[in-house]
Amino acid sequence: MDVTAIDRSAVLGSSALHRATPASKLVAATLVIAGVVAANDPVALFGVLLALAGGAAALRLPLRSMWVLALYPALFALVFAFAAAPGAVTALLIVLKAVTAAFTVVTLMFTTPYPQVFAPIQRITPGIVGDALLMTYRSLFILAEKLADLTRAVRLRAGVSARQPLRSAKATTRALGGLLLYSFDLAQREYDILYLRGYEGGLRVTPRRSASPAADAGAVLAAALGLATIALFRALPSLAGYSWIAAVTGAVACAIGIMYGRRHR
Amino acid sequence: MTHIHIPDGVLPVWLWAAGWLLTLALLALASRFAGRAGSRRAVPLVGAVSALVLVAMSTEIVPIAYHINLTVIAGAFLGPWLGAISAFIVVLVLSLLGHGGVTVIGLNTLVIAAEMAVGWGLVRAGLRVFGARRTRAVAGVATVLTLALTTTMLVGIVALAGSPATERETGALDPDTLRFESPFSDGVVTLGLLSGGEHDEEHAAEEEHTLSVGRFAAVVYTLGPVGWLLEALVTAGVLGYVVGVRPRLVIAGVFAESRRTRYGDEHGGH
Numbered sequence: 001m002d003v004t005a006i007d008r009s010a011v012l013g014s015s016a017l018h019r020a021t022p023a024s025k026l027v028a029a030t031l032v033i034a035g036v037v038a039a040n041d042p043v044a045l046f047g048v049l050l051a052l053a054g055g056a057a058a059l060r061l062p063l064r065s066m067w068v069l070a071l072y073p074a075l076f077a078l079v080f081a082f083a084a085a086p087g088a089v090t091a092l093l094i095v096l097k098a099v100t101a102a103f104t105v106v107t108l109m110f111t112t113p114y115p116q117v118f119a120p121i122q123r124i125t126p127g128i129v130g131d132a133l134l135m136t137y138r139s140l141f142i143l144a145e146k147l148a149d150l151t152r153a154v155r156l157r158a159g160v161s162a163r164q165p166l167r168s169a170k171a172t173t174r175a176l177g178g179l180l181l182y183s184f185d186l187a188q189r190e191y192d193i194l195y196l197r198g199y200e201g202g203l204r205v206t207p208r209r210s211a212s213p214a215a216d217a218g219a220v221l222a223a224a225l226g227l228a229t230i231a232l233f234r235a236l237p238s239l240a241g242y243s244w245i246a247a248v249t250g251a252v253a254c255a256i257g258i259m260y261g262r263r264h265r
Numbered sequence: 266m267t268h269i270h271i272p273d274g275v276l277p278v279w280l281w282a283a284g285w286l287l288t289l290a291l292l293a294l295a296s297r298f299a300g301r302a303g304s305r306r307a308v309p310l311v312g313a314v315s316a317l318v319l320v321a322m323s324t325e326i327v328p329i330a331y332h333i334n335l336t337v338i339a340g341a342f343l344g345p346w347l348g349a350i351s352a353f354i355v356v357l358v359l360s361l362l363g364h365g366g367v368t369v370i371g372l373n374t375l376v377i378a379a380e381m382a383v384g385w386g387l388v389r390a391g392l393r394v395f396g397a398r399r400t401r402a403v404a405g406v407a408t409v410l411t412l413a414l415t416t417t418m419l420v421g422i423v424a425l426a427g428s429p430a431t432e433r434e435t436g437a438l439d440p441d442t443l444r445f446e447s448p449f450s451d452g453v454v455t456l457g458l459l460s461g462g463e464h465d466e467e468h469a470a471e472e473e474h475t476l477s478v479g480r481f482a483a484v485v486y487t488l489g490p491v492g493w494l495l496e497a498l499v500t501a502g503v504l505g506y507v508v509g510v511r512p513r514l515v516i517a518g519v520f521a522e523s524r525r526t527r528y529g530d531e532h533g534g535h
Contacts, residue, residue: 003362006362033273033367033368034276036272036273037271037273037278037368038274039274049376060430064301069362070363072363072364073270073363073364073365076270077270077271079270079484079488080270080271080275080481082271082484083477083480083483083484083485084423084477084478084481084482085477086477086481086493091407094272094275095272097272097273097274097275098272098273098366101272101273101274101363101366101367102364103363104365105360105361105362106362106363108361109361109362117361117459121357124338125289125292126292126296126297127292127296127298128296128307128308128311128350129292129296129350129353129354131308132307132308132311132312132350132354133354133357134312135308135311135312135313136311136312136313136315136316136319136354136355136358136434137316137358138310138312139313139315139316139317139519140316140319140320140358140501143316143317143320144320145315147320158346161474169498170502172499173327173498173499173502173503173505173506174502174506176321176499176502176503177502177504177505177506177507177510178337179317179320180317180338180503180507181507183313183314183316183317184310184313184342184491184514186309186313187309187310187312187313187314188307188309189309190308190312190313191305191306191309191310194309195305199305199308200305201305201308208494211357234313240345247422259388
């Protein structure tokens with residue numbers, strides 16, 4: 001998981017979705033996830049996923065990194081589907097639900113700096129939870145980089161070798177132990193900084209204003225359209241045979257999005 | 266495998282909503298008790314340890330769909346209350362990175378918080394009884410017992426989801442309402458997944474109408490022990506290393522190790 005790629009895209013990106021307010025993007029993500037929860041037709045849901053991917057391609061978001069994260073839960077969903085689903089169609093739906101929901105939240109994170117995503121969560125959780133959440137995300141970058149450095153160092157010193165699994169395991173757990181100690185030292189340093197700055201609880205994040213009301217409306221409308229599509233097929237069982245229309249529409253939207261994104265690169 | 270890798274829209278609404286409510290209550294309680302240690306001390310510590318757990322969880326062992334958790338280690342150092350806060354943060358951040366559903370954040374928090382609390386209890390009790398010399402063995406056994414318990418919790422949650430209570434329209438995945446038909450199935454396209462309109466009733470009769478709890482339990486208890494063993498080895502190795510390098514950290518705890526009282530900060534600052 002490359003968390004730095006997420007942060008880079010969220011902070012440095014300049015797409016229409018980056019200009020929308022975090023609040024509208026959170027509403028849009030909630031609508032799509034509500035659609036995922038309600039979905040009972042894998043074909044219609046696949047159409048929504050294709051349309052989402054088309055939108056991301058049109059906005060020239062880093063699709064490769066996004067797909068890596070969005071497809072990751074598919075592996076676990078497959079295991080769950082294999083273990084618990086009563087049939088192949090249900091299993092397909094479970095995997096599609098996992099990928100669509102993941103792609104939605106990943107799109108949110110790739111277009112919104114993390115303090116802005118956490119700001120609404122801070123309002124509904126106790127102060128210590130909100131502050132620790134911000135601290136966690138900050139520490140995540142530091143520890144991920146430290147682990148990469150440690151792993152590289154162990155490998156360069158021939159500590160990890162396929163021929164000697166026992167020695168490799170020892171070296172890896174020592175690296176993790178080192179990382180654990182480093183994380184305590186990091187916590188102590190952060191405590192010192194908080195002490196110096198007179199922290200008394202309550203790290204505040206100022207919500208960002210919209211740079212493009214049209215982008216706000218577009219994000220919410222597109223998400224509402226996706227939810228409406230899924231709700232329609234759920235509410236009207238007589239339409240069940242026509243869900244392929246949603247899939248074809250999604251495929252066309254995806255193709256147009258890819259072509260638009262390539263042309264405006 | 267101990268926390269739920271179940272996507273959104275599979276579990277019934279009443280179940281994940283109850284998970285969210287219980288989690289919010291737990292967080293309110295935990296922040297009240299955790300505040301006693303001083304939020305100035307607790308915030309960076311929870312942040313650093315949660316980040317460590319996140320780094321571990323994002324490293325996947327592909328063939329068995331497993332990733333290291335380090336939750337027992339986190340629990341052993343944070344204790345049950347800070348552990349509950351850390352569990353929520355870890356699950357929330359993971360779900361925002363696409364790993365785990367958003368609706369199941371509540372249930373996942375309860376499972377991981379239980380993992381940290383039980384891990385803390387077993388490691389602390391084990392060290393008290395057997396001493397620091399047996400840290401590796403204590404950590405390994407505590408991890409296996411903790412993971413076995415939380416895996417059973419996970420199976421229990423899926424069993425609840427598969428109960429008759431979920432058979433009504435709850436917004437959850439309900440095979441009774443599953444639609445998968447093709448207007449072309451009368452002869453234009455009759456291949457593979459696109460066929461089925463005319464077979465729907467047969468398929469419906471063939472398929473069971475709830476999640477298969479027995480099969481799920483069988484898979485989880487077959488794959489799980491491999492993961493428990495790996496996790497136990499890692500936990501034992503890491504705690505063994507730490508006890509060798511900074512024993513006071515394991516024996517007396519993080520707060521005892523890092524407590525440096527400053528003028529005006531005798532209570533840790535609230």
